[in-house]
Amino acid sequence: MSDQPERRDFDPRFERLLSMIAELQEEASLAELKKMLEEGVDPKALLDCFMEGMRRIGVEFEKGNYFIAALIMAGEIMRSAVELLSPHLAVQDMGQDEGTIILGTIQGDIHDLGKNLFALLLRCNGFEIVDLGVDVSAEEFLRKAEEIKPDVIGISCVLTTSVQNLKEAVSLLKEKLPDSQPAIVIGGTCLDERMANYVGSALWARDAAAGLKICQKIIKEHA
Numbered sequence: 001m002s003d004q005p006e007r008r009d010f011d012p013r014f015e016r017l018l019s020m021i022a023e024l025q026e027e028a029s030l031a032e033l034k035k036m037l038e039e040g041v042d043p044k045a046l047l048d049c050f051m052e053g054m055r056r057i058g059v060e061f062e063k064g065n066y067f068i069a070a071l072i073m074a075g076e077i078m079r080s081a082v083e084l085l086s087p088h089l090a091v092q093d094m095g096q097d098e099g100t101i102i103l104g105t106i107q108g109d110i111h112d113l114g115k116n117l118f119a120l121l122l123r124c125n126g127f128e129i130v131d132l133g134v135d136v137s138a139e140e141f142l143r144k145a146e147e148i149k150p151d152v153i154g155i156s157c158v159l160t161t162s163v164q165n166l167k168e169a170v171s172l173l174k175e176k177l178p179d180s181q182p183a184i185v186i187g188g189t190c191l192d193e194r195m196a197n198y199v200g201s202a203l204w205a206r207d208a209a210a211g212l213k214i215c216q217k218i219i220k221e222h223a
């Protein structure tokens, strides 16, 4: 069974764009995105639409109707969409010194679009990001944390098969970094309460906006 959120319905204009995305029509979907942006459609709603498109592609992959090539294409479509959307999403206060976050995708997992989107949202809200990239080992997180002493370590995990690595990383970081400093926040669509408990992290989020709220709360509490 899929661990993805339920299918969501959108109004007809968005459904048209959604079909293009789900059918992997790269040029058409990006052209439609540009057109809708020019017409003043809310960029957050458009981002939502691409996220739902990714979810639907994932479902088709699970059913065996799409193969790995489709996921690769989906990744390209999402990357281009985020590139087009970024200047429209990044409208809030930049440059405020909110805190420093080390961010990376856990070892075994090379999905980075969600992590990058979370990083964008954090930057727009005044956080400084040190991005370690994908397939990051527990030791790499630890080394960087000891070097720069961030306020938060954010770990992305999209693949269920990498949850064990995530658990081991959280355990190592908790053991070596005293007094819950920095705080560890884990995130990704494969997480839920049960998974977060298993991993041993009280701070977790399935989406970037919830992750941002957690980081802002951490900074406020430590101020």
Ligand code: B12
Residues within 6 Å of the ligand: 002, 003, 004, 051, 054, 055, 056, 057, 058, 059, 061, 062, 068, 071, 072, 073, 074, 075, 076, 078, 108, 109, 110, 111, 112, 113, 114, 115, 117, 118, 154, 155, 156, 157, 158, 159, 160, 161, 185, 186, 187, 188, 189, 190, 204, 205, 206, 207, 208, 209, 210, 211, 212
């Ligand atoms: C594109 C894609 C790929 C691309 C990734 C390209 C890239 N550069 O990232 C490629 C082709 C590499 C890929 C490969 C694979 N994929 Co893939 N992929 C997808 C797909 C279609 C979209 C992912 C995506 O970018 N979504 C859009 C982003 C913006 O959303 P997101 O990642 O969920 O991130 C959001 C939140 O999770 C959160 N978030 C993410 N990280 C963090 C971190 C923190 C700290 C916080 C707070 C929040 C947060 O914020 C983001 C915004 O809200 C998904 C389907 C889906 N429903 O997501 C499958 C999916 C993730 N893939 C899947 C699988 C199985 C694979 C493969 C194993 C396939 C294979 N047989 O080889 C490989 C694994 C490769 C590896 N070792 O990592 C499964 C995972 C199932 C599971 N739970 O384990 C999915 C769900 C598809 C499915 N339904 O089966 N994939």
